[in-house]
Amino acid sequence: xxxxxxxxxxxxxxxxxxxxxxxxxxxxIKHSKKIDESKALIERTKSVIDQSHQxxxxxxxxxxRLELDSSGLREKELEVKQRGxxxxxxxxxxxxEKELDAIAKQLRETENSLEVAWHDLDHETKxxxxxxAKQGASAETLTQSIKDTDDLKAADERTxxxxxxxxxxxxxxxxxDWMKRYEQMIKSVPNPIVPVSSESCSSCYYSIVAKxxxxxxxxxxMVCRNCYRLIYLDRExxxxxxxxxx
Numbered sequence: 362x363x364x365x366x367x368x369x370x371x372x373x374x375x376x377x378x379x380x381x382x383x384x385x386x387x388x389x390i391k392h393s394k395k396i397d398e399s400k401a402l403i404e405r406t407k408s409v410i411d412q413s414h415q416x417x418x419x420x421x422x423x424x425x426r427l428e429l430d431s432s433g434l435r436e437k438e439l440e441v442k443q444r445g446x447x448x449x450x451x452x453x454x455x456x457x458e459k460e461l462d463a464i465a466k467q468l469r470e471t472e473n474s475l476e477v478a479w480h481d482l483d484h485e486t487k488x489x490x491x492x493x494a495k496q497g498a499s500a501e502t503l504t505q506s507i508k509d510t511d512d513l514k515a516a517d518e519r520t521x522x523x524x525x526x527x528x529x530x531x532x533x534x535x536x537x538d539w540m541k542r543y544e545q546m547i548k549s550v551p552n553p554i555v556p557v558s559s560e561s562c563s564s565c566y567y568s569i570v571a572k573x574x575x576x577x578x579x580x581x582x583m584v585c586r587n588c589y590r591l592i593y594l595d596r597e598x599x600x601x602x603x604x605x606x607x
Contacts, residue, residue: 366580368539368582372543372553373554375531376551376552378528379528379547379551381524382528385524386521388513389518395506396507396510396511396514399507400503403503406499406500406503413488416485420478427474427475428475434471438464438465441457444457445458445461542591546590546591557569557577557593557595563592569592573586577592577593580593
């Protein structure tokens with residue numbers, strides 16, 4: 362009887378330990394998920410900053426191109442004016458004037474565009490600096506969050522190692538055949554060993570037949586014919602249940 366009670370006690374301890382281990386495993390998974398999410402958000406902040414830098418580079422390229430165009434037009438205007446000084450025929454002079462008017466118009470349009478581009482560049486520079494500061498601060502916060510969460514995860518992993526070591530120590534005192542049954546059940550249900558209550562399995566409420574109940578009274582452990590959990594008779598619980606009926 363003592364051996365059976367010890368077996369029941371050890372199996373119940375294993376069930377409790379497994380529940381604790383599962384709780385810790387859930388926390389570890391949550392920590393891992395949070396770390397992955399934070400890393401993804403950091404990559405997103407980098408992407409936002411990169412996009413801002415790219416927009417700034419493109420705006421600088423536009424300013425550089427317009428400045429180059431403006432400089433080229435001024436050089437061309439000067440060249441045409443110099444050429445006009447040597448012209449003597451009216452027709453050629455008219456052609457030069459027409460060409461200068463076209464250059465002047467193009468130069469005005471280019472310089473107007475350049476003025477707008479410079480304004481946009483100033484705006485883009487301030488915007489990029491603001492984005493970099495904001496996203497950089499966000500990345501720092503996320504980096505610290507990853508460190509803190511990683512510390513929690515490491516602590517839970519150490520706890521899980523301790524719990525599993527405790528499980529191994531207790532499992533050494535459980536016969537191999539019962540351990541196999543327990544391991545099979547723990548994969549399916551969180552409570553693989555339960556007491557009998559009012560002559561029924563306390564988990565699925567399946568009524569225990571008289572022959573099986575007699576065996577349980579002899580302090581044996583059985584397998585429920587319905588849910589296949591390991592069942593045992595807790596005499597104190599059974600007595601309380603019977604007293605409650607009267």
